[in-house]
Amino acid sequence: MTAPLHGIRILDLTSGVGGPWCTKLLADYGADVIKVERPGVGDESRGHGRFPGGVPHREKSALFLWLNTSKRGITLDIETATGRALMLRLAATCDAVVHDSRPSEVARLGLSHDVFAARNPRIVTTSITAFGQSGPYADWRATNITSYAAGGQHYLTGDADREPLQNGGYQAEYQAGTWSFGATLAAIWNARETGAGQQAEVAGMEVQAAILEIYLPDFAYRKSEVLTTRRGNFSSAVVGIYPAIDGHVGVHAMPKNWPQLIDALDAQWMAADERFVDNRARLRNDDDLSAQLYIWSAGLTKQQAYERAGRFRAPIMPVNTVADLLESEHLQTRDFFREIEHPVAGTMRYPHPPARMPSTPPEPRPAPLLGQHNAEVYGELLDLAPRDLALLSSAGGI
Amino acid sequence: MSEPLSGLRPPVSRLPLEGIRILDLTMVWAGPSGTRLLADMGAEVIKIESARSWDMLRSLHFLGGKTERWWNKAAYFNHNNRNKYACTLDLQTERGRELALRLVAMSDMVFENYRADVIGKLRMDYDELRAANPGIILVSMPSHGKSGPESHHVAYGTNVEQLSGLASITGYPGMGPHKSPIAYGDPNAGAIAAAAALAALLHRAQTGEGQHVEVAQWEAMIGNIGEYILGYQFDGALGESLGNRHISRVQGVYECATPDEWVAVSAGSDAEFAALCGVIGRPDLPGDPRFADVVSRHHHQDALDEIIGAWARTRSQDDAARAMQAAGVSAAPVLKIPRLMQDEHLRARGFWESVTHADAGTWDMEGPVWRMSRTPAHVRIPPPMYGEHNTWVLHDLLGLTDADIAALEEQGVTSREPNQGVHA
Numbered sequence: 003m004t005a006p007l008h009g010i011r012i013l014d015l016t017s018g019v020g021g022p023w024c025t026k027l028l029a030d031y032g033a034d035v036i037k038v039e040r041p042g043v044g045d046e047s048r049g050h051g052r053f054p055g056g057v058p059h060r061e062k063s064a065l066f067l068w069l070n071t072s073k074r075g076i077t078l079d080i081e082t083a084t085g086r087a088l089m090l091r092l093a094a095t096c097d098a099v100v101h102d103s104r105p106s107e108v109a110r111l112g113l114s115h116d117v118f119a120a121r122n123p124r125i126v127t128t129s130i131t132a133f134g135q136s137g138p139y140a141d142w143r144a145t146n147i148t149s150y151a152a153g154g155q156h157y158l159t160g161d162a163d164r165e166p167l168q169n170g171g172y173q174a175e176y177q178a179g180t181w182s183f184g185a186t187l188a189a190i191w192n193a194r195e196t197g198a199g200q201q202a203e204v205a206g207m208e209v210q211a212a213i214l215e216i217y218l219p220d221f222a223y224r225k226s227e228v229l230t231t232r233r234g235n236f237s238s239a240v241v242g243i244y245p246a247i248d249g250h251v252g253v254h255a256m257p258k259n260w261p262q263l264i265d266a267l268d269a270q271w272m273a274a275d276e277r278f279v280d281n282r283a284r285l286r287n288d289d290d291l292s293a294q295l296y297i298w299s300a301g302l303t304k305q306q307a308y309e310r311a312g313r314f315r316a317p318i319m320p321v322n323t324v325a326d327l328l329e330s331e332h333l334q335t336r337d338f339f340r341e342i343e344h345p346v347a348g349t350m351r352y353p354h355p356p357a358r359m360p361s362t363p364p365e366p367r368p369a370p371l372l373g374q375h376n377a378e379v380y381g382e383l384l385d386l387a388p389r390d391l392a393l394l395s396s397a398g399g400i
Numbered sequence: 401m402s403e404p405l406s407g408l409r410p411p412v413s414r415l416p417l418e419g420i421r422i423l424d425l426t427m428v429w430a431g432p433s434g435t436r437l438l439a440d441m442g443a444e445v446i447k448i449e450s451a452r453s454w455d456m457l458r459s460l461h462f463l464g465g466k467t468e469r470w471w472n473k474a475a476y477f478n479h480n481n482r483n484k485y486a487c488t489l490d491l492q493t494e495r496g497r498e499l500a501l502r503l504v505a506m507s508d509m510v511f512e513n514y515r516a517d518v519i520g521k522l523r524m525d526y527d528e529l530r531a532a533n534p535g536i537i538l539v540s541m542p543s544h545g546k547s548g549p550e551s552h553h554v555a556y557g558t559n560v561e562q563l564s565g566l567a568s569i570t571g572y573p574g575m576g577p578h579k580s581p582i583a584y585g586d587p588n589a590g591a592i593a594a595a596a597a598l599a600a601l602l603h604r605a606q607t608g609e610g611q612h613v614e615v616a617q618w619e620a621m622i623g624n625i626g627e628y629i630l631g632y633q634f635d636g637a638l639g640e641s642l643g644n645r646h647i648s649r650v651q652g653v654y655e656c657a658t659p660d661e662w663v664a665v666s667a668g669s670d671a672e673f674a675a676l677c678g679v680i681g682r683p684d685l686p687g688d689p690r691f692a693d694v695v696s697r698h699h700h701q702d703a704l705d706e707i708i709g710a711w712a713r714t715r716s717q718d719d720a721a722r723a724m725q726a727a728g729v730s731a732a733p734v735l736k737i738p739r740l741m742q743d744e745h746l747r748a749r750g751f752w753e754s755v756t757h758a759d760a761g762t763w764d765m766e767g768p769v770w771r772m773s774r775t776p777a778h779v780r781i782p783p784p785m786y787g788e789h790n791t792w793v794l795h796d797l798l799g800l801t802d803a804d805i806a807a808l809e810e811q812g813v814t815s816r817e818p819n820q821g822v823h824a
Contacts, residue, residue, distance in 0.1 A: 003609070003611075004603065004607055005603075006599040006602060006603035007599055007602060009606065023623075027595070050627075050647065051631070052630075054634045054635070055634075056635065064631040064634060067630055068626035068627045069626070115773065136748070136749055137745045137746070137749040139732075142731075143730040143731075144730055144732070145649065145666045147730075148664055148666065148732035149732075150664075151662075151663075151732040151735065152732040153735070153740075154735050154737055156653070157662070157734045157735060157737075158737075159581050165652075165655070166734050167570075167572060167643060168653075169580050169584075170566050170569035170570035170625065170641055171566070171624065173624060176623075177591070180592060181591050183595045184437060184591060184594050185770035185771075185772075187598035187599060188416045188598055188770060189416065189772060190602070191416055191601060191605075192772075192775060196414065199774075200772055200773045200775065201774075202772055202773075203771040203772075204769065204771070205769075207745070208746070208749075208751060211740060211751070211766055212587075212766045212769045215557075215582035215587075216476040218479075218737055218740070219480075219765070220462060220476065221737045222764055223475035224475070228462075230737040235578055237579075241558060243576075243578070243579055250562075252559055252561075254557065256456065259554070308553075311553065315552065317553075317554050317555050318559075319555055319559040321577045322562065322563055323565060323568045323638045324565050324625070324628050324629050324638055324639060325638060326565070327564075328633075331549055332544065332548040332550040338619055351633065352626070353629055354619060356592045356596075356621075357595075357613055358545070358613065359596060359603075360611050361609075
């Protein structure tokens with residue numbers, strides 16, 4: 003089968019996490035993503051790590067290697083007149099340009115949708131930033147933590163008697179990237195149907211504000227602040243994380259899972275105990291219920307608890323470490339990790355793209371070396387000869 | 401195609417997914433959050449429920465037991481199902497299944513987030529759907545996937561972050577794993593599923609082929625910590641939680657003048673750190689050997705936190721964030737939900753949209769996050785009441801007579817009220 007995004011070309015002006023995650027998803031599903039990096043410097047994630055042996059090397063940064071698979075990489079200084087002219091010529095061959103610039107940067111670098119649309123009316127311009135292209139915070143500087151904070155999830159994370167807690171890694175950035183992936187495809191679909199492109203804008207703060215589960219809807223509707231505080235590791239006794247012999251297990255049981263839960267706990271007596279007789283009673287006796295779960299989990303390994311939960315179809319899971327994932331029989335059976343050989347960083351196991359599509363290209367390609375595809379891309383798309391490239395290179399343009 | 405429902409169509413500009421019909425068998429949060437993204441873009445999403453199998457989110461209303469038709473008033477349900485239609489069909493009956501397959505024949509996509517084995521038991525798996533409509537796109541969202549030795553497990557949103565490894569790298573340093581406050585696996589899988597469905601649509605336009613997309617929610621979240629998976633292969637370290645801190649920047653959250661009101665501040669480069677020091681009235685700090693360079697600052701973050709914290713305690717979170725931003729330092733208020741809904745930035749961007757609903761009244765909800773410049777999306781259809789569009793689907797789309805429709809209700813294939821005992 004052809005790859006789902008075969009025939010779609012993307013000019014990728016992003017760096018860091020959110021933008022590159024968006025374009026990695028596009029690339030892993032078959033789009034021709036041309037990643038533009040600054041000559042000699044490259045994407046900031048090349049300096050991030052982790053690195054083999056802890057020794058920094060711009061071709062061996064785990065963050066960069068992960069976020070840039072299947073792309074073609076070119077160097078281009080878009081802040082020079084020559085570089086800008088080349089960028090615009092490349093964009094004219096693309097379905098979408100993806101950038102992560104704040105409005106003041108968009109103005110300074112000349113990246114507005116109108117600029118690209120003047121040369122290619124079908125083009126989509128995707129903008130991925132923390133605060134969007136308009137509004138009083140639009141030019142604010144941002145990192146993952148500022149989106150997590152401003153979008154409302156940060157305040158809700160962590161213990162009531164401690165400071166709000168950021169969750170692991172770069173979740174606000176990843177989420178903005180995932181949502182931009184979809185927004186870009188929706189706009190491309192529309193452009194193909196109508197012949198007219200447009201700007202697709204995603205703001206990390208708004209993505210966060212839109213995924214506040216029951217907490218935001220309940221406040222928006224009832225104006226009650228009951229669900230607007232931090233509640234630590236337990237939303238209730240049956241939605242939380244418990245210690246096991248060799249780590250932790252997580253429980254997330256809805257009222258209808260109660261019979262399976264007490265089967266898994268081998269505690270059928272609880273069905274008849276008036277403290278636990280229905281959901282209302284269980285909430286009133288939340289601490290007693292928590293104690294029962296604690297006693298149960300603390301006597302088992304993660305795997306024992308998980309197997310028992312599976313036998314009775316109770317929603318109890320191990321808190322997996324990355325080592326657990328790489329050893330998971332389930333994920334191995336599903337060929338989730340795929341080996342990718344990188345010419346400098348070596349061969350490693352990479353997670354499969356997040357959705358399984360029969361038409362996914364089976365062989366992902368490693369992240370590009372800095373400027374790896376200069377000759378190929380400039381030759382193929384702009385008809386530049388090797389001599390032209392030497393000129394550009396010596397002038398610092400690529 | 402039938403006539404669209406009068407009065408509910410968007411004005412002039414054609415939304416990206418107008419003309420795309422989605423049969424939505426999903427419930428709770430993961431699936432509905434995904435189909436909401438497509439509904440916002442103009443897809444005609446028909447949500448299927450039945451008296452014995454209706455969306456649990458309708459039961460999470462916190463309005464007390466007595467309110468009339470409470471199943472139409474739960475904000476959690478209503479926010480996630482705006483811009484959709486709702487029809488009842490009991491898929492466990494032969495007649496309900498047959499009508500659903502007729503809807504499949506006139507749809508572009510089907511979404512389901514049942515447990516892995518349910519769609520097969522309903523005899524509505526991909527092969528059955530394809531027999532009804534060769535170009536159909538089926539999007540399935542089981543927690544563990546449909547294959548593999550653990551596919552029989554049942555998991556919900558916070559379970560997904562536990563399975564995926566995210567919980568293991570979240571937490572206060574040294575205090576073990578911590579959960580997200582939300583069922584994070586759900587909206588993550590929903591956003592992936594919506595995007596994958598669009599990729600499948602583009603693929604179908606090129607090739608004429610439909611396909612079965614599978615989003616295993618566990619797998620869909622692992623990518624969000626992919627750098628930890630690769631990093632582990634480099635150095636064998638599992639990846640410890642950094643709490644609010646960062647691998648290279650100095651950052652944290654600081655309590656402001658009002659108790660439990662916080663500001664997040666993050667500084668990377670020397671210039672950004674110098675600007676931060678200016679804001680807090682301590683231009684001497686970059687000259688202090690503890691804070692003179694990136695490495696020293698990292699080693700003395702506790703001391704730095706105290707200094708920044710002392711400054712923050714004399715300010716409001718908004719003043720603190722604005723002062724930092726005015727000097728070019730990354731910062732933001734840690735917004736509590738009531739404050740988030742008043743926030744001037746989101747207000748200026750028109751993020752909140754008023755919705756009026758026949759049973760639930762009028763309130764504000766978040767608008768579409770995919771901001772399209774030429775085809776701006778809005779909340780154009782209020783969240784559907786249980787069975788609200790039965791007549792439109794059965795009569796206008798499927799062409800059933802009034803007598804057929806009455807018989808279906810008589811037989812319990814369709815219904816006007818859910819069986820309240822299901823989610824007691």
